[in-house]
Amino acid sequence: xxxxxxxxxxxxxxxxxxxxxxxxxxxxxxxxxxxxxxxxxxxxxxxxxxxxxxxxxxxxxxxxxxxxxxxxxxxxxxxxxxxxxxxxxxxxxxxxxxxxxxxxxxxxxxxxxxxxxxxxxxxxxxxxxxxxxxxxxxxxxxxxxxxxxxxxxxxxxxxxxxxxxxxxxxxxxxxxxxxxxxxxxxxxxxxxxxxxxxxxxxxxxxxxxxxxxxxxxxxxxxxxxxxxxxxxxxxx
Amino acid sequence: xxxxxxxxxxxxxxxxxxxxxxxxxxxxxxxxxxxxxxxxxxxxxxxxxxxxxxxxxxxxxxx
Amino acid sequence: xxxxxxxxxxxxxxxxxxxxxxxxxxxxxxxxxxxxxxxxxxxxxxxxxxxxxxxxxxxxxxxxxxxxxxxxxxxxxxxxxxxxxxxxxxxxxxxxxxxxxxxxxxxxxxxxxxxxxxxxxxxxxxxxxxxxxxxxxxxxxxxxxxxxxxxxxxxxxxxxxxxxxxxxxxxxxxxxxxxxxxxxxxxxxxxxxxxxxxxxxxxxxxxxxxxxxxxxxxxxxxxxxxxxxxxxxxxxxxxxxxxxxxxxxxxxxxxxxxxxxxxxxxxxxxxxxxxxxxxxxxxxxxxxxxxxxxxxxxxxxxxxxxxxxxxx
Numbered sequence: 001x002x003x004x005x006x007x008x009x010x011x012x013x014x015x016x017x018x019x020x021x022x023x024x025x026x027x028x029x030x031x032x033x034x035x036x037x038x039x040x041x042x043x044x045x046x047x048x049x050x051x052x053x054x055x056x057x058x059x060x061x062x063x064x065x066x067x068x069x070x071x072x073x074x075x076x077x078x079x080x081x082x083x084x085x086x087x088x089x090x091x092x093x094x095x096x097x098x099x100x101x102x103x104x105x106x107x108x109x110x111x112x113x114x115x116x117x118x119x120x121x122x123x124x125x126x127x128x129x130x131x132x133x134x135x136x137x138x139x140x141x142x143x144x145x146x147x148x149x150x151x152x153x154x155x156x157x158x159x160x161x162x163x164x165x166x167x168x169x170x171x172x173x174x175x176x177x178x179x180x181x182x183x184x185x186x187x188x189x190x191x192x193x194x195x196x197x198x199x200x201x202x203x204x205x206x207x208x209x210x211x212x213x214x215x216x217x218x219x220x221x222x223x224x225x226x227x228x229x230x231x232x233x234x235x236x
Numbered sequence: 237x238x239x240x241x242x243x244x245x246x247x248x249x250x251x252x253x254x255x256x257x258x259x260x261x262x263x264x265x266x267x268x269x270x271x272x273x274x275x276x277x278x279x280x281x282x283x284x285x286x287x288x289x290x291x292x293x294x295x296x297x298x299x
Numbered sequence: 300x301x302x303x304x305x306x307x308x309x310x311x312x313x314x315x316x317x318x319x320x321x322x323x324x325x326x327x328x329x330x331x332x333x334x335x336x337x338x339x340x341x342x343x344x345x346x347x348x349x350x351x352x353x354x355x356x357x358x359x360x361x362x363x364x365x366x367x368x369x370x371x372x373x374x375x376x377x378x379x380x381x382x383x384x385x386x387x388x389x390x391x392x393x394x395x396x397x398x399x400x401x402x403x404x405x406x407x408x409x410x411x412x413x414x415x416x417x418x419x420x421x422x423x424x425x426x427x428x429x430x431x432x433x434x435x436x437x438x439x440x441x442x443x444x445x446x447x448x449x450x451x452x453x454x455x456x457x458x459x460x461x462x463x464x465x466x467x468x469x470x471x472x473x474x475x476x477x478x479x480x481x482x483x484x485x486x487x488x489x490x491x492x493x494x495x496x497x498x499x500x501x502x503x504x505x506x507x508x509x510x511x512x513x514x515x516x517x518x519x520x521x522x523x524x525x526x527x528x529x530x531x532x533x534x535x536x537x538x539x540x541x542x543x544x545x546x547x548x549x550x551x552x553x554x555x556x557x558x559x560x561x562x563x564x565x566x567x568x569x570x571x572x573x574x575x576x577x578x579x580x581x582x583x584x585x586x587x588x589x590x591x592x593x594x595x596x597x598x599x600x601x602x603x604x605x606x607x608x609x610x611x
Binding site: 270272273274275276 | 482483484485487525526528529531
Binding site: 009012016046047050051081086087092095099172175178 | 247250253255256257259261262263264265271273
């Protein structure tokens, strides 16, 4: 007697945590090659592993962009494969389109074959509605990486303040995953001449100490630490 | 060392349930319920001070 | 991309409705704040009636001070003050209480709202001056924002004191301009009260340093958002008062609409999202404070909000 397959959500979520842990390990220098190729190769469920590659998107390139790690042909192939099995669709929400475009650009830059990321340009929420804008930015946190064309090409003081407000709100609501994503953008802006109006070090320490404990959130805070102005481990 | 993904059977195109699961993980929304600070009498050590124009507090113990 | 300037009228319109409703409720229900007939200065339960009398007097004194109320609201404010002053036996009850409890500051803090509106009790005034000169009063164990409360009360009542406002403010949480996310509910109230007293309820916005003005302009919108989300109307209204105490109030019309939306048709403003009791005395006990705060918030915004846009 067979049962209908349950949603693979839980299995995919575990795969995402696993891949996020690998990427994090590469950034903190605690583990070896963290490319998606190794992740897919070692996974018990290759489809889940590929789903994780799609979910993390641009962040699979973080070790290459931030820690000088290698991203070779096999890694490119893994990303391409992930797009083949989980192709972008016409109904994808705007944030997914943004992320896929960034992933596609990073892939070509590292020698991979172009993937079709969905071409619709997306409008951005006006920044004066800080709460809504911050929510939007949180969903785009994997684009907060050096060399990625994202929604904040020229951060200014207003953007920095809006990000700080969103981060503060998330911390007060004890929504630490969102706080980590926004702190990451705040660090990105900070590293590009729009200083954060919060003590980012204290924010990141706080999130790490009382946050959700997930690898995904830890990855956002680790990347944030590297993006802030004055951080030593940045590649152009 | 070049690892060929094709040495294993490639997964087939994702079905709709699989796509849904993947896309739902992509952009997690903010926490639906706020954990913002509220009044907690056990956290306030100076409850017995008569604080004019402060919010209504539980009645003080009898002297 | 700049924030659009809200229409100056939008905030003031909502603030006016809020204030008039709240003042009306305070006026109509003032008898619920009657002290029992043989009340002495000892007051077995100061929170139940004595404190509300002072709070109503505060709201009424500010309505009169701001000077732009309608004739009906003005009359209501005067009657609230007359009623409360009579309840306190024209100040004699405060005098008894201050003699009985030398270290208590509430007699001064209540008296000052009447003084603001022009009432005077000569012996009480002399007693306050005498006690205020004692070293014991300087050394009294007090939270920093309470120290400011006493300093402002002395200032408004016209006592012979010259506090060092800078030192007093520096000692508060707000004076440190700390991480805006490292705050709890009670500390939020310490912030609001610090601002109330340093600025004398918006009468002296320049009392706050430029650094603190900037800090509040940046973080008030976040605090307002967080606490309105969980329907903490009392704290939200106090934060709106804080905004009106700044040199440039910037609170958005939308926030005022949320608070006005919580106000009941009879003018009562509930302290939070929980249901309001049908028993008038219980409703008075539980929500009088918030209705006072709403009356003050609406009154000050009506006279002070000029429609300046938010920082972001």
